Amino acid sequence: MTEPREQLNRIEAKLDVLLEALAEDEMQEEPAFDLDGNAILGRERDQSAEL
8 A cells, every 4th residue: 555645745746737737828828809709919998999
């Protein structure tokens, strides 16, 4: 049977890999689209424009 410390080390290693993958995924943001299907290019909305 595996020692509890070895099990914890494996779990910790898997968590490290998971956190790294999630951090990379967060950096690769998908483009956003408005309700008309136009790409939103990361700019602020024109405050003078109607909603």
